[in-house]
Amino acid sequence: MLKIEGLTAEVDGKPILKGIDLEVPAGEIHAIMGPNGSGKSTLSYVLSGREGYEITGGSVSFNGVDLLALEPEERAAAGLFLAFQYPVELPGVGNALFLRTALNAVRRGKGEPELDAMQFLKLARERMKALSMPEDMLKRGVNVGFSGGEKKRNEVLQMALLRPKLAILDETDSGLDIDALKIVADGVNALRAPDFSALVITHYQRLLDYIVPDKVHVLMGGRIVQSGGPELAHQLEASGYASVKAA
Ligand SMILES: Nc1ncnc2c1ncn2[C@@H]1O[C@H](COP(=O)(O)OP(=O)(O)OP(=O)(O)O)[C@@H](O)[C@H]1O
Numbered sequence: 426m427l428k429i430e431g432l433t434a435e436v437d438g439k440p441i442l443k444g445i446d447l448e449v450p451a452g453e454i455h456a457i458m459g460p461n462g463s464g465k466s467t468l469s470y471v472l473s474g475r476e477g478y479e480i481t482g483g484s485v486s487f488n489g490v491d492l493l494a495l496e497p498e499e500r501a502a503a504g505l506f507l508a509f510q511y512p513v514e515l516p517g518v519g520n521a522l523f524l525r526t527a528l529n530a531v532r533r534g535k536g537e538p539e540l541d542a543m544q545f546l547k548l549a550r551e552r553m554k555a556l557s558m559p560e561d562m563l564k565r566g567v568n569v570g571f572s573g574g575e576k577k578r579n580e581v582l583q584m585a586l587l588r589p590k591l592a593i594l595d596e597t598d599s600g601l602d603i604d605a606l607k608i609v610a611d612g613v614n615a616l617r618a619p620d621f622s623a624l625v626i627t628h629y630q631r632l633l634d635y636i637v638p639d640k641v642h643v644l645m646g647g648r649i650v651q652s653g654g655p656e657l658a659h660q661l662e663a664s665g666y667a668s669v670k671a672a
Pocket residue numbers: 436437439441459460461462463464465466467468
């Protein structure tokens with residue numbers, strides 16, 4: 426599914442990713458943990474094709490395709506989805522129209538028929554119910570006036586509608602109350618399938634009680650410095666990153 430080899434990238438001439446090697450097979454969920462400023466968000470932005478990041482070396486293969494050669498919208502059409510750490514507000518852009526436009530763009534890319542407003546509403550209501558989101562969130566501007574937790578749920582709604590092949594969740598758990606955490610985790614778990622993979626970036630072991638990862642990786646100083654099973658997250662929670670440095 427995803428194979429990253431020797432990936433290096435810089436921002437404003439400052440090297441941030443210093444040789445990332447990471448493989449996420451189809452059907453697996455991997456977690457990335459690491460101290461503040463270690464490059465976790467940078468990795469997710471580089472994978473999604475955000476402007477301002479210069480790739481200086483390495484390769485990323487996504488289902489056999491050179492991901493780095495694709496435009497951001499082509500990456501989305503190929504099945505990549507990034508749930509932002511800080512979802513942006515788009516005043517004046519209705520959430521329903523935004524979500525339907527995103528969904529239809531991906532459907533077009535896959536050669537599937539677009540959904541009209543009625544078909545979309547039916548699907549969105551169904552998926553929102555599963556996420557315990559009130560329907561009026563469709564009528565409001567994208568994320569405008571949404572609480573922190575509501576913005577994160579709106580990201581997961583997007584994911585539930587787009588049904589990507591690879592979802593990257595960048596600290597989607599931060600700012601969520603305990604009930605919302607479970608709802609969001611259920612949303613991710615519902616997508617588990619042999620052709621779905623996820624990279625879950627988190628600071629907290631707690632999320633990984635609900636989304637049990639196949640592997641946990643520690644990103645420090647722009648490199649993956651340790652990988653292990655779910656027990657690695659427990660070990661980090663107990664001893665912090667000093668134990669990794671010593672390893
Ligand atoms: N536009 C930028 N200009 C300068 N430095 C940047 C820029 N974007 C990121 N950085 C730096 O790159 C480093 C990695 O940032 P990144 O956001 O990827 O870390 P992170 O691991 O996601 O951190 P956190 O856990 O705090 O979210 C940081 O030192 C950050 O200051």
